[in-house]
Amino acid sequence: MPGYKATFLQELQRRHQCRICSLALRVPMQTECGHLFCKECVEPIFRESQPLCPVDQEPISREDTFPDNACKREILGLLVYCDHRDLGCDWTGELKKLEAHLLDCRYREIQCTQCGQLVPCAKLENHERNECPMRPSVCEHCLSKVPVEQLEAHIQRVCPKYLRSCPNSCNEKKYLLSELQQHLDMKTGDCPLEIVECPYFPLGCPFKHPRKEIEHHMKTKKVFHTRLHVDTTVACKREATETKKRAEELIGRMSIIETKSVALDRKLKSLESDIERAKGSSETDRLILKVNALEEKVARLQYSDKTNFFSHSHHGGGHSVPSSHLLQQVDQLYSKVSELDTTVTQCISNSMETDMRLQFVERASYNGTMLWRIDNFSQHKQEAIDGTTLSLYSVPFYTSKQGYKMCARVYLNGDGLGKGTHLSLFFVVMRGPYDALLPWPFEQKVTLVLLNQTPGKRNIVDQFRPDPQSSSFQRPVKREMNIASGCPRFCRLEQLKDGYIKDDCIFLGIIVDTSNLKLPVSTAF
Ligand SMILES: [Zn+2]
Ligand SMILES: [Zn+2]
Ligand SMILES: [Zn+2]
Ligand SMILES: [Zn+2]
Ligand SMILES: [Zn+2]
Ligand SMILES: [Zn+2]
Ligand SMILES: [Zn+2]
Incomplete structure (x- = not known):
């Protein structure tokens, strides 16, 4: 201070x-x-x-x-x-x-407990008795206690005993609050000056005028009102027919889905038995997981089909009560059906993918040799020239069931030194399930072959021994496969015409020498 x-x-x-x-x-x-x-x-x-x-x-x-x-x-x-x-x-x-x-000091200011105003101490008593806006007063009509400030509002809006005039001044009569409410009621009231709606308002009649005019309106607008009535009925009928039609369509689509899911079920069964046959291969576990997921999807699909069908089917059974609510339900059901449709398609394409994987497993070779047929050669080559797909990988093959996992990689328009002039062929060491038991680096002799499809003509053959220093032949730990290694100038592109390409198809072969390899399990003895 x-x-x-x-x-x-x-x-x-x-x-x-x-x-x-x-x-x-x-x-x-x-x-x-x-x-x-x-x-x-x-x-x-x-x-x-x-x-x-x-x-x-x-x-x-x-x-x-x-x-x-x-x-x-x-x-x-x-x-x-x-x-x-x-x-x-x-x-x-x-x-x-x-x-x-x-x-x-008796002139100090203190706060009035009723209204919160600051009042000199000496004048508080007078304030509370005569000036405070919150001092109590009594309504002379109903005798209830009301703060002075609110007395006027009480009398006008709440007091049940105060006699008041119609706000439209339709007559000289005085009303109690409850009587006035009845007098002014939109539906049951009798005030001729109160603004009311025509009974046909919900059907589209825009009339909103004092009540005394309604009788005349009803008399003169009979034709208009009848037309509103007819229009509404026609619209309702149309809606009902539409609803029924859509419900029938829906039932049709339901049965299609049911058929599809039965087919899917059959497909799964056959896949299951395929997998039984393929058991023992390293891909089996993944396939089983895949099939389990598929089965779950089908189960969900069938379940939601049925619940939807039963909870909604009664709408299609001849009821013609028009209802936008019903239409809305049908719409929801419709989108549900298309959703299910998509799921079924997805399931089918998933199972096709599984099918393909299965073929991979069946085709995999376990003797260190792999014959690779490349169809649609010209299309693949064009993609290599365009740069959309520069190279292709073969399916994996193995030196034995517990041996090295490998594959081949081909650049149909060449790579590195052979780009644009040669077909480049490479050998790739992949991460395999038995790598931990195998000797590293990979040291087996590799032979690459392009087969000539004219009998008696020479194949193109190249051979190499892996460089033990190269990262391409170390054990792949972090990645699925090592860097490819082989012959960038394996075969000149124009040479392919000499019998190596027929019916737009070529054959490549990889031969890995396995003569000095022992099965991992036999080294235990
Ligand atoms: Zn100073
Ligand atoms: Zn000072
Ligand atoms: Zn003083
Ligand atoms: Zn006060
Ligand atoms: Zn009162
Ligand atoms: Zn009135
Ligand atoms: Zn009307």
């Missing part, structure tokens, strides 16, 4: 005034230059980097500034008026006694 704001009986002397706030000094402090300030007024100056006296710009410091207790005593002894002198308090006394007086 800066200095005292009190009103002094005599004019305040300059030496009792703070040179910053100009009020009577509160806790006076004297600086080394001899000027007096309230403690609180001078404090911010000491926080500056180079404090200067605001009167004479002399440097000042907190250490050399002291409280002036003599001055303080003088000021507290000065005579002052009460702060509420304007309201009528005639108290005077020493400044040091003002605080105690204010707590007790």
